Amino acid sequence: MLIDLKDALKLYLSRQEQDFGVFQTPIPGMVIGHAEAQKLPDYAIYRPALGIVVEGAKQVWLGEQVLDYAEGEGLLVSVSLLAKGVITRASPERPFLGVSIELDVAVLREVAAMLGPEDKKAASANIGLSVHVLGPEVIDCLVRLARLLETTDSLPILYPGLLRELSYWLLRSDAGPELLALVRPEGPSSRVENALAILRSDFAKTIHVEELAAAVGMSLTSFHRHFKALTRVTPIQYQKQLRLVEARRILDAGDDNVTSAAFAVGYESAGQFSRDYSRFYGLPPKRDTLSRRLSTASTVIR
Template sequence: MMNDNVFNELNEVIDRYSKYDGIHATSIDGLHCYKMSSLNVRLPVIYRPSIYVVAQGNKQVTLDKEVFQYTQGKYLAVSVDLPLIGEVIKASKDKPYLCAQIDIDMNVMSELVLKLDPKAELHHKTGKGIFVGNMDEALIDAIVRLMRLLDTPKDIPYLSSILFQEIYYRLLSGPHGASIIQTCLQGSNMHRIARIIETMKSDFAKPKSIDELAAMASMSTSSFYNQFKKVTGLSPLQYLKRLRLTKARQILLSDETNATRAAYLVGYESPSQFSREYSRLFGSPPQRDVKAIRKLTTS
């Protein structure tokens, strides 16, 4: 059993570097602090490869219909870009939800994977690009030591990269390590899917067929479809649609643009089709949905 003092220290550091509710960049590239003092609305976010370590409170994310819940003593790991719906489900002013987000640098992770010399059969296994794991003493200790560097800025350029590598190593050598290893292995099914996801994300407004994406992944159409769904929980076209609609919702929430312009920006040629699919995913038409979210977040 892990010492409560470890989480108390993690709470204290995250809270100190989170002056108000929301996500906060830190002086360490790839490390963010997140604080929420009340339950929040279900907001769509594109989660990049990262781990999310909860110090206090409770949160869940939803991928299609599958729910991943994590609290103190657990972490959420995302190894490929995924459009998720996040929701803080346990938080208060006295005990806010506190979380550290540690980005995963896949280039560094891939170098570590090569040193570990993974088994050949991992190339052919495909797992989901998201999971919830249990913290162990070695992993939480490395994370706390990384967080402590925020108090000694002069040490960050020399020690942060070492601690990131230690955290990555702890993840790779843990019970869920194979899920991340597969994503990093050149030529593995998961690595090929991850590359296609990067392509889709970088140019999500451009029309793409499954046959075109499968050819880019050097897979047959049926194999690509099956492998993609194993990794993301969605078909390729469902993923692209979810990506576009999530981006559109973010655009509408951050800008005063109208639904028609948002539709065109994310690749829809028909605003009416955009509105129908948006309503189906988020429960109400674009403008009404955004108005309701703004009312909740400002009340």
């Protein structure tokens, strides 16, 4: 069944202008990754989604947690996390191929409400990232979703039903408890997800953790405990990481002024920004940007 998913994705990629890269598809929330070489680790925001390796292997770090997943396995992200990912197995002969499907919390909540008590296993609020071997029902659903790329005019009719089916099989799988924790409106995972959305919406603004906890209806103590259990960092650290990731994007886009990048993401001191950047990425801003540009240039030349 995995070969059917590979064939459907490769058929879509065969019509693209380039062979390798990250491809946004016409299917809402579906992204295909295709690479012929291992990639350097990089930080990104992982939104609630299921990421599937079709060929090759990947690795993701969240704090001190390291997760490996390979062909036929999926990375389940049940809250929006800032993590570091890397392709660990890829070659010109066997390129990496993966696909990610964003999960619709409203659909998950609707489907979860229809499940019987026996399907609603105890949910943990402390798991935001996990790897699962995908069952045949999930893979079959993904195959049919990928085949919609050949008949995009059918998406308005067929996609909603397939998304509901995928949600059903995931909720019935061993990933179910984590998803149930996300969709319970009054649960800590759902409340933390709301706080993460607030942080992402205006990360350059100074935040007061007490106000953030109150905004999502949690006591300060409970908010701190559940936030760190899911993200592995405090709210202030999460905001700092968001700022540094955005600053790197600004510098990569061609703005060589470190001070302006620092101020654009909310820092009041360029010196403090450079120190935080160096601790987070391992190099000062200018050296890191130059290194990444040289790495990209050498890849293109090769």
